[in-house]
Amino acid sequence: xxxxxxxxxxxxxxxxxxxxxxxxxxxxxxxxxxxxxxxxxxxxxxxxxxxxxxxxxxxxxxxxxxxxxxxxxxxxxxxxxxxxxxxxxxxxxxxxxxxxxxxxxxxxxxxxxxxxxxxxxxxxxxxxxxxxxxxxxxxxxxxxxxxxxxxxxxxxxxxxxxxxxxxxxxxxxxxxxxxxxxxxxxxxxxxxxxxxxxxxxxxxxxxxxxxxxxxxxxxxxxxxxxxxxxxxxxxxxxxxxxxxxxxxxxxxxxxxxxxxxxxxxxxxxxxxxxxxxxxxxxxxxxxxxxxxxxxxxxxxxxxxxxxxxxxxxxxxxxxxxxxxxxxxxxxxxxxxxxxxxxxxxxxxxxxxxxxxxxxxxxxxxxxxxxxxxxxxxxxxxxxxxxxxxxxxxxxxxxxxxxxxxxxxxxxxxxxxxxxxxxxxxxxxxxxxxxxxxxxxxxxxxxxxxxxxxxxxxxxxxxxxxxxxxxxxxxxxxxxxxxxxxxxxxxxxxxxxxxxxxxxxxxxxxxxxxxxxxxxxxxxxx
Numbered sequence: 001x002x003x004x005x006x007x008x009x010x011x012x013x014x015x016x017x018x019x020x021x022x023x024x025x026x027x028x029x030x031x032x033x034x035x036x037x038x039x040x041x042x043x044x045x046x047x048x049x050x051x052x053x054x055x056x057x058x059x060x061x062x063x064x065x066x067x068x069x070x071x072x073x074x075x076x077x078x079x080x081x082x083x084x085x086x087x088x089x090x091x092x093x094x095x096x097x098x099x100x101x102x103x104x105x106x107x108x109x110x111x112x113x114x115x116x117x118x119x120x121x122x123x124x125x126x127x128x129x130x131x132x133x134x135x136x137x138x139x140x141x142x143x144x145x146x147x148x149x150x151x152x153x154x155x156x157x158x159x160x161x162x163x164x165x166x167x168x169x170x171x172x173x174x175x176x177x178x179x180x181x182x183x184x185x186x187x188x189x190x191x192x193x194x195x196x197x198x199x200x201x202x203x204x205x206x207x208x209x210x211x212x213x214x215x216x217x218x219x220x221x222x223x224x225x226x227x228x229x230x231x232x233x234x235x236x237x238x239x240x241x242x243x244x245x246x247x248x249x250x251x252x253x254x255x256x257x258x259x260x261x262x263x264x265x266x267x268x269x270x271x272x273x274x275x276x277x278x279x280x281x282x283x284x285x286x287x288x289x290x291x292x293x294x295x296x297x298x299x300x301x302x303x304x305x306x307x308x309x310x311x312x313x314x315x316x317x318x319x320x321x322x323x324x325x326x327x328x329x330x331x332x333x334x335x336x337x338x339x340x341x342x343x344x345x346x347x348x349x350x351x352x353x354x355x356x357x358x359x360x361x362x363x364x365x366x367x368x369x370x371x372x373x374x375x376x377x378x379x380x381x382x383x384x385x386x387x388x389x390x391x392x393x394x395x396x397x398x399x400x401x402x403x404x405x406x407x408x409x410x411x412x413x414x415x416x417x418x419x420x421x422x423x424x425x426x427x428x429x430x431x432x433x434x435x436x437x438x439x440x441x442x443x444x445x446x447x448x449x450x451x452x453x454x455x456x457x458x459x460x461x462x463x464x465x466x467x468x469x470x471x472x473x474x475x476x477x478x479x480x481x482x483x484x485x486x487x488x489x490x491x492x493x494x495x496x497x498x499x500x501x502x503x504x505x506x507x508x509x510x511x512x513x514x515x516x517x518x519x520x521x522x523x524x525x
Contacts, residue, residue: 022153025078025140027494028194028473029481031161036154040119041086042142044073044150048092055097058128063244065095068135076500076516077150078143078493086151093121093138097131104129104243105311106444110196111161114138117154129246133160133194140497164430164445166383166406167475168197168250169468172449174204174261176456177228184241189465189503191245193472193494198242199314199366199447201252202230205260210235210253214303215296217265235307250366251308253301254316256286256350268292271331273324284324288350289334298357305361312383313358317376318368320347344374351376366406369394378403383444387412392433399439406430407446411471413464414451420509422491423484426470431479445475465505466495 022035049065051058093116112125112134123134137158145151169190171178187198202210208222211231223229230238239249255262263270263283268290270283287293304313322343325331331346340346351371358365359379366383373394383404386394391409398405410428430446448471450464469491473481481487488509495505496514504518 022141022155024486024489025143025493026137027140027469027490028476029478029490030137030158031478033158033160034156036117036156038088038117038154039084039086039145040088040090040116040152040154041145042072042090042150042152046091047073050092050094051097052094053096053098055100055125055128055131058097058100058102058131060102060128060244061095061097061131064132064135068139071501072139072142073150075502078497079515085147086145086149088119090116090119090121090152093123095123095125095131095134097128098124098126099128102128102243104246104248106165106248108165108196108246109161110194110246112137113160114158115155116141116152117156129196130161132191132246136192136194162194162196162476163478164443164475166197166445166447167195167472168199168406168445168447169195169464169471170199170201170252170408170447170449171460172201172204172452172455173209173230174201175206175452176454177207177209177224178452178460179457180230180234180238182457182460183238185461185503186464187238187242187245187247188501189461189498189505190247190472192498192501192503193469194476195472196247197447198247198249199252199449200249201254201314203253203261204258208261208265212300212303214299215266218262219265221265222261232307239308248310248312249308250310250312250314251304252314252316253304254314254318254368255297255354256288256347257318257320258316259286262286266296269296271324271328274327274329277329282324284328285320286350287331288346288353289331294353294357297354301358301363302361305358305363312364312366314366314385315354315358316368317351317371318387320370322347347371347374348376351378355379355382369398372398372401372403385447387449395430395433395443396435396439399435399442402442404442404444406444408449411446411448411468412451413448413468414453414455416463422467422470422508423487425467426474426484426487427482429474429479446471462504462506465498465503466491466508467506469494469508 051061108129109126110130110133112123112130114134114137115122125131125134141152142150207224208218209229211219211229219229242249271285271287272279273282273284325343364381366385368385368387372384383406384398385406385408387408395405407430411425430443431440448468455463491508495508498505499514499518500516
């Protein structure tokens with residue numbers, strides 16, 4: 001058995017709104033729960049976590065114990081006037097973990113149960129990552145009682161697991177660079193709302209900040225400058241930090257379009273565009289007919305496959321402009337030799353060859369919907385990322401083809417408007433397309449997207465949070481959880497909680513306040 005004691009306490013308080021039920025402290029809402037009438041106190045100087053079961057020695061669990069002691073007792077906690085006097089002390093919380101595996105994948109089981117009754121606290125989880133989810137729920141239930149102490153209401157049981165296995169957020173670090181610290185803070189916030197996939201759109205036309213060991217010129221010439229680069233050490237740190245919070249990192253290297261920055265550091269990779277019979281100095285998508293292209297891609301993705309341990313890579317494939325291919329005489333000649341009559345066939349050739357290559361590297365892949373729409377023959381394990389307008393029809397077509405799907409269309413958070421927009425995100429259900437049970441089972445979940453044309457480290461966190469929490473609950477909680485009024489109450493509490501935990505979340509609704517405002521200290525000049 002492993003025990004982690006608490007050594008230091010900071011006494012602060014947090015309030016937003018009126019007295020509410022115990023479940024109003026929770027985001028996302030658990031699958032099923034029952035609360036009793038007893039109130040228990042927690043004594044910060046003496047409270048501790050213990051671990052038991054086959055996973056008791058997990059370093060991820062041990063690290064989470066230290067982290068959650070700090071989150072519970074060293075950051076402001078919700079003030080809950082209706083809790084009543086405590087009748088008993090809860091001295092500890094035991095976390096039973098039924099597996100010692102720390103493998104994090106699409107199939108990881110995040111189920112947990114939680115009870116706090118008779119002064120005894122217990123989490124039971126099937127995996128170390130289920131234990132993390134249970135610890136987050138426990139941390140949200142602790143509040144400040146009227147006497148200023150820490151308390152928790154009786155939990156007869158919480159039984160919880162996610163509705164979807166893929167609960168992601170896409171971040172874009174090409175159009176504007178995001179600092180490592182910003183990404184780490186974002187991962188913290190993701191763990192507070194039980195997201196489990198960081199889709200990292202690393203590179204695009206505008207810049208190439210990935211520091212490749214095999215091809216260093218890609219970032220030397222393709223990044224904005226030498227300071228706007230993610231080193232191998234940065235990437236390893238982000239991946240480890242994410243895993244410690246139960247979050248997979250799925251990188252996206254989008255080709256054959258969106259590759260202008262690649263061409264700066266990799267000569268002859270992009271297709272030369274022509275005006276008439278002469279090159280015009282511009283370049284289009286990846287040149288798919290040159291052997292050197294495929295030699296480069298194989299070496300590059302072999303490196304990527306080793307750097308990013310997740311089973312999946314996101315390969316993009318969206319918004320390919322055919323005009324440069326159409327202008328190039330070498331492309332035209334090659335197509336005639338191969339009996340290709342339209343440029344969709346050329347795209348199909350590129351995508352099929354790329355996807356086969358990625359499969360040979362031992363990876364599975366996610367692609368934006370365009371290759372599927374254009375008839376590319378994909379492997380059965382392909383995941384289609386649906387992002388265009390008629391998403392219900394697209395989800396139906398994808399799943400009718402016996403392919404897995406994730407939904408992005410509803411959740412482009414870079415679009416902003418005056419007033420509340422999170423209810424629109426909350427109302428979107430990835431399975432709302434009239435699918436059969438078999439088709440619905442092929443929906444892995446979805447992801448919110450924050451494209452970065454107008455977002456950088458100065459506004460990324462506040463624009464993302466707490467709005468994206470609406471997506472988190474839709475992907476975690478039961479399909480029946482749709483009460484907007486109740487969600488508004490709980491989201492406002494979630495907003496205040498993550499502000500107190502160091503996330504500069506913007507207001508989720510109209511006039512309101514958190515007693516801990518951002519920043520709640522003088523700024524040195």
